[in-house]
Amino acid sequence: MATRANLDEGAGDPAPEHDGFEKQLPDNCVEYLLFILDSQLDARKQLSQIESIRRSAIQLTNTLTKDYIWQKDELNLELKNEQGLVYLHGITDYSDAVEDEWLIVYILRELTKSHPNLWVRAFDTDGEFLLIEAANVLPKWLNPEIDHNRAWVHEGKLFIIPAKDDAGPISRTLSLPDAVEILKSKPDVLVHSTFIEAEAFYRLEKYPAQIADSTHHSLVTIPRKVAHVLNSLPKSIAPAVEAFYLRDAIAMKRVISPPGPLTFPPEDLVTVSVKFSKVLFAQLRSQRFEAPPAWQAVLQRGQKEASSTDAEKTTARLNLGMELTCGFEILAANAEKSKSRVVRELAITLEDLAEDGDDALPSNEEIKSWKDTNRDDSEAWMDINFEEFERELEGKRGKESQGAASGFGDVNTQSDLRKIVSRFEAFLNDDDAGVDGAELDDMDVDDDDDDSDEDSEFEDKDVSFDEDEFARMMREMMGLPSAEAKDPAEAKGKKAAKPRDTGPAPINEEDEEIKKLTSEFEAELNQHGALKLDPTTEKKPRVKDSSASAESTGTSSKDVTQQEDGEEEDSEEEVDIDYNLAKNLLESFKSQAGMAGPTGNLLGMMGFQLPRDEDDGEEEEEEDDNGGPSRQGKPGR
Incomplete structure (x- = not known):
């Protein structure tokens, strides 16, 4: 039996630590450290100030988040004594709600404004996420390899421990005790940049208004018992939605085939306005869920009783209430053993209801007196x-x-x-970037030069890669004209001018085998016409057609042939088109069938808009008198 005395059991238990292993922060968690740095304070006064700051943090959190719904955990602080340091420590699991992480950063920054001796460090699974936000304006030396323990919030500002000071360079891998010692002894060397600070705290500009904007009210049809729980414990909506959102087959047995009577049976339904966070509402609204047996008759009856004008709204509210009730049903199964304070309070509320009976449930008149009982916000923010x-x-x-x-x-x-968009445009318009694109930081350069020097000493100069020879061989394989000089004497002179080896090159059997396989491969490709890239051989039918037309006009076939040849030469000189490339592009665009695709996107970025090919359906194949196929219809593009 749960009692109010055991609500705090299991809360805030420190994570176990293992010697020899680096502590890894779980996913979707933010960790924060709060230090009081004052050399004039003794140990007792320092502990007193730390406790005062902890109370101030709790008070500020309760004031700002009185009506806020945390996705999973809220801000929590506990005293910690490690590595000779005494400080406040906390970890918050924000799950899918990233705004919870930034709300904690906002609370901690506001806390530093009222306590001048307070220094705060916050980081998450990705590392120093404040510096990640400001990556566009960070100096080159501040890369992810050395940014650990360097970003600190003090008096509402962001300070960075530099890589070196007047005394010399500071260690690249900065430990927490070393960082705290620098903050104490060398506060003047800290770097404070308004540009970095503006980028790092950019998401905090919308606070505290964002706290109210993050909620969503929606009308749902739920059992009266669930309505009473939500009115008594509004923050229980988060674990209930999470229980439904992360449900599995074992949890669903509680809903589909319960071992006993349901805790929240679908009886005595009421329609009330429930307050969600936007993340929680989106998680619940986006689910596809088949009604359990206990709810099927209720849904059918509700659809029949609904009027034609409100049928869609009535069904949506009933489905949403069914999903929410199933979440509470799953949550109530093991509420007493939960580590969450809110869930354990739910277990106590259910026990009180079991003792008092239905008389403790609110009446319709009491429900109407609740705050925002008819509020139903628009869901347009979910549409794109x-x-x-x-x-x-x-x-x-x-x-x-x-x-x-x-x-x-x-x-x-x-x-x-x-x-x-502005950041992307700045990246594209960066005039300082070289021909190789992005510049390399120190962390991207390989400092291991011993192996490369050793390899260069034993490099075989006779088998070094010859780019010119490789290019010539590839052009010959693909049937392209050679890029060598047209004058044989000039080519011979160039060849003679090349330095020759002093000794005879050894005959390599592997090279001979490769040349043999290459020639066989080239012959087979030529046999199937795969290397015939020059489309000029397909222009012979034009001469035949010209000669046929010449007979009807009285012009000699020879003159027409010469005329056609001249036109072909002129056209080839005027237009230089890669026929195969154009053909492949058009066929690829045609295969998209009017839908989005790589070719259409690429041509659109280049400023070309091709029309859809809608003529293929009108073309038909027929056989002529000789049995050969002929095409009728509109010519293709």
């Missing part, structure tokens, strides 16, 4: 309008969406899109 998205990227936002508060018309989303 790709046309509006394209306009946002192009900076052509229409006047009709100027006042919109959802979708890509949202102020925060629009600002993020513009930031992405």
Whole structure:
């Protein structure tokens, strides 16, 4: 039996540590360290100030997040004494809600503004995520290999421990005690850049308004018992949705074939407004879930009783309530053993209901008196309008969406899109970039030169790669004209001018075998016409047609042939088209059947818009008098 005395059992247990292994932060978690750095404080006064800061952090969190729904964990702090350091430590699992991580950063930064001796470091699974946000403006020396323990928040500002000071270079791998010692003894060497700080704290500009904007209210049809639980414990919505969202076959047995009566049977249904976070609502709304046996009759009856105008809304509210109730059903199975304080409070509430009976449930009049009981927010923020998205990227936002508060018309989303586009344009317009593209940092350069020097000493100069010879062989294999000089005497002179080896080159049997296989491979490709890349051989039918037309006009076949040859030569001189490349491009575009594809996207980026090929359906094959196929219909493109 759960009691209120055991609510805190298991909460805040430190993660086990293993000697010899580096501690790895779990996925989707943010870790934060709070230090009081004042050389004039003794140990007792330092502990007193640390406890004062812990209380201030809890008070500030409760004030800012009174109506906020955390996805999983909220900000938590505990005293820690490790490596000779005494500080406050906390880890928060934000799951799929990244905004929870930034809300914690916002709370900690606000906390440093009111405590001048407070220094805060925050990092997550990716590392120093504040520096990752500011990667576009970081100096070249500050790369992921050496940024550990270098970013600190103090008095609302971001400070960075440099790689060197007046006394010389600072260790590349900076440990936590070394970093704290530098903060204490050398605060003047710290780097504070307004550009880095603006980029690192960019996502904090929308706070504290973002706390209220992250919620979503929706009308759902649920059992009265679930409505009572949500009114008593609004934050229990998060673990209930998570239980349904992460359900498995074992958890679903509790809903499909329960061993006993259901904790939340689909009886005495009421329609109330439930407050979600936007992430939780999206997780619940996006699920495809087949109704369990206990709910099938309820859904059928609800669809029949609904009017034709409100049938869609009624069904949606009932389905959403069914999914939410199933989440609470799964959650209640092991609520007493949960590590979450909110879930253990749910177990106590259910025990109180079991003792008091249905008399403790709220009446319809009491439900109407609840706050925002009829609030039903728009779900337009879940819809993606790709046309509006394209306009946002192009900076052509229409006047009709100027006042919109959802979708890509949202102020925060629009600002993020513009930031992405501006960064990409800055990358493309970087005049400092060389011909090789992005510049290499020190971490990208291989410092291991011993092996390369050793290999160069024993390099076989006789078998070194000859680019010119390789290019000549490839052109001959592919049937292309040779790029050598046309004058035999000139070519012979160039060949004679090349330096010769002093000794005879040894005959390599492998080289002879490779040449033999190459010639056989080339002969087979030529036999099947794979290397015939010159389309001029297919122009003979034009001469035949010209001669036939010459007989009807009285012009000699010889004159027409000479005329056609002249036109062909002139056209080849004027237009230099890779026939095979053009043919392959058109066939690839045709295979897209009007849909999006690589060829269409590539040509669109180059400014070409090809029409759809809709004439193939009108072409038919017929046999002529000799049995040969002939084409009728419109000519292909």
